[in-house]
Amino acid sequence: MFIILKKIFFQMVAASFLAVPTFQLYAQKVTLPKSVLQDKLKGGWAGQLIGCTFGGPTEFKYNGTMINDYQPIPWFDGYIKQTMTNIPGLYDDIYMDLTFVDVFEKEGLDAPVASHAKAYANADYFLWHANQIGRYNILNGILPPQSGHWLNNPQADAIDYQIEADFAGLMSPGMPNTASEISDKIGxxxxxxxxxxxxxxMGAMYSLAYVSKDVNYVVTEALKTIPPQSDFYRCMADVIRWHKQYPNDWKQTWFEVQKKWSSDRTCPEGIFATFNIDATVNAAYVIIGLLYGQGDFGKTLEISTRCGQDSDCNPASAGGILGTMLGYDAIPAYWKMGLKEAEDIDFKYTTMSLNDTYAISMKHALQVIERNGGRVDADKVTIVTQTPKPVRLEVSHPGHFPVEKRTIDKVLSTELEIPFSGIGYVFNGSANRKNDKGSDYVFEVEVILDNKTIETVKLPTAFKERRFNLFWKYQLPKGQHKVRFKLLNPSPDHTLHLSYGIVFDDQAIPNAWKK
Structure with a gap:
């Protein structure tokens, strides 16, 4: 009996080993022809572009709901060039990546984070959410990593770096921890x-997509870079589990995500709303597309797009990761219709085209391979692969729960006092010119909390320099408070409008605003 059981045991072990590619279990080094490395890298960038183009018309038009199967999403020959020419701002997923790629190209792999921050903050493109708050912070002397910290950035949990991290994985083939180190600095x-x-x-999935053709493996193995205690990890682990439970029904998994993870409690615009720009739920949609797409490029784009919310960025991420796994040449011709004629068009706000990006990114990938113990020969590369390790635990807005949203809808002409009960607040609004052709202006507002001045805030009317959320404060003593906004420099040609405020408490209770 013992011999039989022993035989069965070793048969089971052998079967489990055969279930995944051998190099994933044994080899610390992977050798690829240079042509294969280049093909995969091109597939990553092209897949991202294709996914962004495909999902562009649906972006944030389906919030809290999926896009039904009968709803057509257009795709035709020439569509990519048409979109790049007529709607160049759609490709923030890529030109944001290229900001950091360009800094590495100009200053080398050891370029300091200050260089990346300066290039990003002073770029000509428009920004929103965490990106715009980060830009504002840098322009006003709050530098990384504090520019992204939740105490200085109410949008800290938003999707922004998630859609910009492709470069980190693409320049780190088979090296997810190296991708994480790059993301630590820039993210x-x-x-x-x-x-x-x-x-x-996302960076880890791109990295692993170079050395595995198993979508399930890439999605699961990359998650090892995330601390298991985090909500982000728990959500992705749920999606992986639900995929196993409902292997043929992506919509059932979508509903499970909606029930458990769709409530945004940190990004002000998504609180008490169906809109959700939180990284976690949108990352769930990325891996729903990858897992249920089963390596089929079109199916992957369709599913990640039809999950809704940020439905251009999500198929861009899914398409880029799968494009890396398949390689450029293996992306179906249907999805590359018109791509060639668009590959020499510079992305807006850059001097780089897709063809430029292929070449520069390949150069960086080869440098990273050599720096991390690998070897680059004339026709092949040897990569020292890495076992994913979790980055440190970070939690935004710990113990803060949104309890009510109040409409303000007032122009601040002198002072406005608002009483509330809780431990924090965010107020949204805008600083505007009365005449579109008029000059820009910078309002200054003194913020007085419980009869003590806590800050003087600059609020530019210039769109690129604006403060995306006007005022916020967290970690207050629990209880009754009064916040007063005092406008120090009114202008007859400009207005400062407060639209609404959100109060936070240490537990989810209603009616926190003092009536």
Whole structure:
């Protein structure tokens, strides 16, 4: 009996070993022809572009709901060039990546984070959410990593770095921990906690996609870069578990995500709303597309797009990761229709085209391979692969729960006092010119909390320099408070409008605003 059991045991072990590619279990080094490395890298960038183009018309038009199967999403020959020419701002997923790629190209792999932050903060493109708060912070002297920290950035958990981290994985083939190190430096320019983890996770999946053709493996193995205690990890682990439970029904998994993870409690615009720009739920949609797409490029884009919310960025991430896994040549011709004629068009706000990106990114990947113990020969590369390790635990807004949203809808002309009960607040609004052709202006507002001045805030009317959320404060003593906003420099040609405020408490209780 013992001999039989022993034989069965070793048969089971052998079977488990055969279930995944051998190098994933044994080899510390992987050798690839240079042509294969280049093909995979090109597939990553092209897949991202294709996914972003495909999902562009649906972006944030389906919030809290999926896009039904009967709803057509267009795709036709020439669509990529048409979109790049007519709607160049759609490709923030890529031109944001290229900001950091360009800094590495100009200053080398050891470029300091200050260089990346300066390039990003002073770029010509428009920004929103965590990116814009990060930019504002840098322009006003709050530098990384504090520019992305949740105490200085109410949008810290938003999707921003998640959609910009592709470069980190693409320049780190088979080296997810190296990708995480790059993300540690650059991702904290604008994000923290779960918002940062989104970029770490995407970078790790790109990295592993170079050395595995098993989508399930890549999705699961990359998650090892994320601390298991985090909400981000728990959400992705749930999706992986639900995929096993409902292997043929992505919509059932979507509903499970909606029930458990769709409530945004940190990004002000998503609180008490169906809109959700949180990195976690949108990353869930990325891996729903990858897991249920089963390596089929079109199916992967369709599912990640039809999950809704940030439905251009999510298929861009899924398409880029799968494109890396398949390689450029293996992306179906249907999805590359018109791609060639668009590959020499410079992305807006850059001097780099897709063809430029292929070449520069390949150069960086070869440098990273050599720096991390690998070897680059004339026709092949040897990569010292890495076992994913979790980055440190970060939690944004710990113990803060949104309890009510109040409409303000007032122009601040002198002073406005608002009483509330809780431990924190965020107020949204905008600083505007009365005449679109008029000059810009910088309002200054003194913020007085419980009869003590806590800060004087500059609020530019210039769109690129604006403060995306006007005022916020967290970690207050629990109880009754009064916040007063005192406008120090009114202008007859400009207005400062407060639209609404959100109060936080240490537990989810209603009616926190003092009536």
């Amino acid at each position: 904290h320019i604008m994000n923290y906690g779960d918002g940062w983890y989104g970029g770490v996770y």
